[in-house]
Amino acid sequence: MSKLDALFQRDTEDLAQEAQRITRQYWGRAISLFAPLYISNFCENACVYCGFSSRMHIKREKLTPEQIDAECKALAATGIQNVLLLTGESHIKSPLSYLIEAVEIAKKYFPNIAVEVQPMDTDDYRQLVAAGVDGMTCFQETYDEALYPSLHPKGRKHDYRYRLGTPYRAAEAGIRRVGFGALLGLNDWRPEVEALFAHVADVENRFPGTDIAISFPRLLPIEGALVKPKPISDEVLVRIMCIARILFPRVCITLSTRENARFRDNVLPIMVTQISAASATTVGGYARPRVDHDGQFAPSDERSLAEVKKMLITKGYDPVFTDWRRL
Amino acid sequence: MSELVIGGVSLSSRFLLGTGKFKSKQELQEVIQRSKTDVVTVALRRIDIEKNEDNIVSYIPEGVTLLANTSGARNAKEAVRIARMSRETGLGNWVKIEIMTDSKYLLPDNQETIKATEILAAEGFVVLPYVSPDLYVARDLVKAGAAAVMPLGSLIGSNQGLRTRTLIEVLINEIHEVPIIVDAGIGRPSHAAEAMEIGADAVLVNTAVASAEHPALMAEAFAQAVAAGRLAWEAGAGDQSAIARASSPLTGFLHE
Numbered sequence: 051m052s053k054l055d056a057l058f059q060r061d062t063e064d065l066a067q068e069a070q071r072i073t074r075q076y077w078g079r080a081i082s083l084f085a086p087l088y089i090s091n092f093c094e095n096a097c098v099y100c101g102f103s104s105r106m107h108i109k110r111e112k113l114t115p116e117q118i119d120a121e122c123k124a125l126a127a128t129g130i131q132n133v134l135l136l137t138g139e140s141h142i143k144s145p146l147s148y149l150i151e152a153v154e155i156a157k158k159y160f161p162n163i164a165v166e167v168q169p170m171d172t173d174d175y176r177q178l179v180a181a182g183v184d185g186m187t188c189f190q191e192t193y194d195e196a197l198y199p200s201l202h203p204k205g206r207k208h209d210y211r212y213r214l215g216t217p218y219r220a221a222e223a224g225i226r227r228v229g230f231g232a233l234l235g236l237n238d239w240r241p242e243v244e245a246l247f248a249h250v251a252d253v254e255n256r257f258p259g260t261d262i263a264i265s266f267p268r269l270l271p272i273e274g275a276l277v278k279p280k281p282i283s284d285e286v287l288v289r290i291m292c293i294a295r296i297l298f299p300r301v302c303i304t305l306s307t308r309e310n311a312r313f314r315d316n317v318l319p320i321m322v323t324q325i326s327a328a329s330a331t332t333v334g335g336y337a338r339p340r341v342d343h344d345g346q347f348a349p350s351d352e353r354s355l356a357e358v359k360k361m362l363i364t365k366g367y368d369p370v371f372t373d374w375r376r377l
Numbered sequence: 378m379s380e381l382v383i384g385g386v387s388l389s390s391r392f393l394l395g396t397g398k399f400k401s402k403q404e405l406q407e408v409i410q411r412s413k414t415d416v417v418t419v420a421l422r423r424i425d426i427e428k429n430e431d432n433i434v435s436y437i438p439e440g441v442t443l444l445a446n447t448s449g450a451r452n453a454k455e456a457v458r459i460a461r462m463s464r465e466t467g468l469g470n471w472v473k474i475e476i477m478t479d480s481k482y483l484l485p486d487n488q489e490t491i492k493a494t495e496i497l498a499a500e501g502f503v504v505l506p507y508v509s510p511d512l513y514v515a516r517d518l519v520k521a522g523a524a525a526v527m528p529l530g531s532l533i534g535s536n537q538g539l540r541t542r543t544l545i546e547v548l549i550n551e552i553h554e555v556p557i558i559v560d561a562g563i564g565r566p567s568h569a570a571e572a573m574e575i576g577a578d579a580v581l582v583n584t585a586v587a588s589a590e591h592p593a594l595m596a597e598a599f600a601q602a603v604a605a606g607r608l609a610w611e612a613g614a615g616d617q618s619a620i621a622r623a624s625s626p627l628t629g630f631l632h633e
Contacts, residue, residue, distance in 0.1 A: 079587075259477075375462075
């Protein structure tokens with residue numbers, strides 16, 4: 051029986067106890083906070099499950115430098131210091147030059163910047179690092195190479211292998227933290243999780259100096275999307291996250307506002323080390339919160355940063371706003 | 378108990394405390410008081426430089442020396458920049474060099490640490506480098522101007538105790554110019570006492586205190602263990618022996 055099989059056979063509470071013990075030992079009682087900031091929702095792909103898909107008739111927008119500045123200013127004013135800049139995947143509307151410009155602006159407000167944008171070549175990542183990017187995230191979505199093309203019928207994302215190689219190129223370019231994730235619900239979860247862990251382990255072995263973060267997004271049903279999610283129960287998700295912690299004690303485990311407050315508050319003390327809070331998932335959503343816009347997903351946890359901070363303190367956690375500052 | 382002098386400063390406690398992993402700054406403050414430590418390490422990356430409110434530094438009592446660490450640095454260049462940033466921010470000129478390029482084991486990069494020590498010592502910093510215990514490295518650090526050498530007892534955060542004891546003993550025996558401070562891996566007060574009994578000049582502990590059920594109580598336990606271990610070293614503990622030694626030797630008659 052493999053190590054993973056043995057873990058999957060264990061009782062959930064038993065896994066949770068071990069995951070918490072490891073998390074407390076390696077990470078202590080500290081939880082880092084970050085927030086996403088969407089600067090563009092133009093996308094060349096047509097992922098059948100996504101609200102930003104080029105097939106979807108949503109209002110498209112790309113922030114101007116002045117708007118990015120206003121957006122950063124509004125988010126920084128809430129106290130957030132770690133920002134994740136997001137775009138749809140478009141080499142035309144949000145090319146490298148646009149991203150670099152956005153990073154240069156965001157630098158004025160945030161000591162720590164990560165990006166979740168279209169996958170790029172190593173040299174492009176080098177330019178992002180030089181501009182001031184500390185982290186990047188690229189979800190493989192599904193690790194099933196046969197299923198992948200049908201879910202990503204169009205655009206550069208159609209190339210499974212190129213996407214799979216993305217964390218390697220980013221690490222090679224010197225990005226400090228590389229984020230992984232499989233979009234749970236696209237496929238049966240077990241093979242996805244096994245492949246995700248193998249991917250993480252391989253990058254960890256090849257790039258021992260790179261910090262790794264893993265997210266476990268559950269696919270939310272999107273109006274008009276062509277795929278209905280295969281449900282992942284709360285218990286299954288908790289088990290997966292516990293096993294991730296046991297296998298990778300030093301990996302950052304991220305939990306976003308896709309999950310509701312009750313789930314987040316209960317799972318947080320077990321293995322989570324980083325959460326997003328008070329997230330706007332629409333382009334320009336911080337400076338213009340009332341503009342009617344289609345987000346990538348609707349956050350399930352809509353508490354303010356102050357409320358999340360208070361919750362962390364009540365639970366005996368130190369909310370960490372700055373965990374790395376650009377040198 | 379004799380005083381410890383680092384970088385020209387006399388310290389009455391030989392217990393240095395790390396400030397990570399605590400649940401709140403109030404808890405940390407209580408831990409510092411109870412530990413009676415004279416030196417605390419703070420990761421510059423965790424300090425909210427821009428804001429005074431809730432800044433970790435404001436919870437550190439007057440008279441306790443701040444030892445900024447370069448946690449997060451991947452090479453000498455980054456460590457040097459962090460140290461300079463720390464001094465410019467007003468955190469003083471004590472710096473613990475911590476350079477890691479392995480996210481899994483978090484072992485320090487000795488070569489890069491020597492380079493950073495040389496540069497920062499020349500700039501007037503009081504440099505405390507954290508390294509894997511190695512005699513050649515320790516000698517190079519002394520030459521580079523380190524104010525102490527801080528070998529790891531076992532992997533950082535592992536609470537495994539003095540797994541590198543033999544190598545640390547070599548440093549204690551051979552390096553006399555600067556103090557040897559055992560940093561990382563000390564998980565129990567008994568480990569700290571052991572390090573002091575074999576002649577380490579001080580210990581630095583964080584995880585073992587922060588991950589205790591009652592951190593402030595554990596801090597006090599460590600303080601006592603460190604003091605006891607030091608006293609034992611100064612008292613000259615008798616040799617250990619695997620077999621009993623008769624207090625009336627069998628061959629005593631030969632000398633009568």
